Amino acid sequence: MPDSHSPHSTARSWLTIAAPTATAGVVGAAIGLGAQLVSALMEARGYSNTVIGYNGTFGGIATIIAAACTPHIARHFGVVRPILVMLIVGGSSFLGFYWFQNQYMWFGLRFTLHFAMTVMFILSEFWVNSAAPPQRRGQILALYAMTLGLGFCAGPLLFSFVGSQGFLPFGIGCTIIALAAIPVIAAWNLSPRFRDSERVPFLHYIFKVPTSTMAVFIYGAIQLGAVTLLLSFSIQIGYTEEQSGHFMLALALGSVLLLVPLGMISDHINDRRYTLLGCALIGFGGSLLAPAFYHNPLALTVILFVLGGVSAGLYTIGLAQLGARLKGHELAAANSAFIFCYGVGMVIGPTLIGQAMDWLPQTGFALAMATFFGLYVILVVLRLIKKLFFS
Incomplete structure (x- = not known):
């Protein structure tokens, strides 16, 4: 039996972690850069915020469909082959935005880009979860989540340097996606298998743990709504x-740098719903406060940084609450419900935020964000009241 601590074994272990982690970073960078590019091009060509929001909605539809399809894809083709195919699909979608000028083609390309990125995200999450040793799972999953978040940061940062004109930004997006193939191919024989026993129904769990599933719904709505329409705003x-x-970039950095302190706070509170409520209240207040600082770029940057952090906090703390409440097959089913609700939020968020911006050009963006946070505050308060008086 080989020594589990030998240099060869250690290298294999790190390669097994590096491949899905690199994939997560690519998913974040591709979505962050792609959403900015498409929004900038549509804004320059005079499309309304509603139409730009509808384009973002196609990403959410793709996420829902991909979440339903990915287990079937993995059972038939494994993990590595679909990831490599989706890398090709995602890279081709990026180039398609440059080569095709028809807005209807852009809707289709937005769909294929997000479908590919979602399949890669789900499979890489399954891969890293399977590969992480139990005694270090928390650290490794934190590294994975931070890489995903840094990818979201890298996309807008690249956009701020290269802009939306010419072939360069599209070529960079395609190249980033292609580079992720290197560690994936290197770890081909180390990927896990997707077992039939992991196929479980999930719709029931949307209502069994509503503060978790609705947290990720709000996160999906705000995240993609902001990524799609922040440029127009x-x-x-x-x-x-x-x-x-x-x-x-400020929004994305908040979603990375504030996760650790928010996670530490939630770990020291018995009922994570109080931390979720705190995140939603800060998001609600910050959104309402934003219009007062529209012409103060530093203050607006700080507000967006905080909003990025508390919205991402809804996702991570909601996921932690899910793991604390459920185990085994129940947790697997609830995770599927979690991803499904994230996709539904991605469908609804850009559409409603875009319409709000057309109806109220100066305040629509902020008021729509405040509405999403406010509705979640109401849900959590009602659940806490129910616990207080009826449990």
Whole structure:
């Protein structure tokens, strides 16, 4: 039996972790850069915020369909082959945005890009969860989540440097996706198998743990709504395309840097719903406060940083609450419900935020964000009251 601590074994273990982690980073960067590029091009060509929001909605539809299809794909083709195919599909989608000028083609390309990225995300999450040793699972999953978040940061940062004109931004997006194939191919024989026993029904769990599933619904709505429409919002209130990229970077950095303190707080509170409520209240207040600082770029950057953190906190703390409440097959089913609700949020968020911006050009973006946070506050308060008086 080989020594589990030998250099060869250690290298294999790290390669097994590196492959899905690199895939997660690519997913974040591709979505972050792609959403900015498409929004910038549609804004420049005079499309309304509602139409731009509908385009973002196609990403959410793709996520829902991909969440339903991925287990079937993995059972038939394994983990590595679908990831490599989706890398090709995602890279081709990026180039398609450059080569095709028809808005209807862009809807289709948005769908294929998000479908590919979602399949890669689900399979990489399954891979890293399977590969992580129990005694270090928390650390490794934290590294995985941070890489995903840093990918979201890298997309807007790249956009702020290269802009939306010419072939360069599309070529960079395609290249980033292609580079992820290197560790995936290197770890081909180390990937896990998707077992038939992991196929479980999940719709029931949307209502069994509603504070978790609705937390990720709100996160999906706000995240994709902001990624899709923050550029249009920034231009509407007088900022440049480059400044919009800086605002997006602040939002993305908040979603990475505030996760650790929020996670530490939630670990020291017996009922994580109080931490979820705190995140939603801060998001609600920050969204309402934002219009007062539209013409103060530093203050607006700070507000967006905090909003990015508390919205991502809904996702991570909701997921932690799910793991604390459920185990085994129940947890597997609930995770599927979690991803499904995330996709539904991605469908609804860009559409409603885009319409709000058309109805109320100056305040629609902030009020729509506040509405999502406010509805979640009401849900959590009702659940806590129910626990207090009826449990």
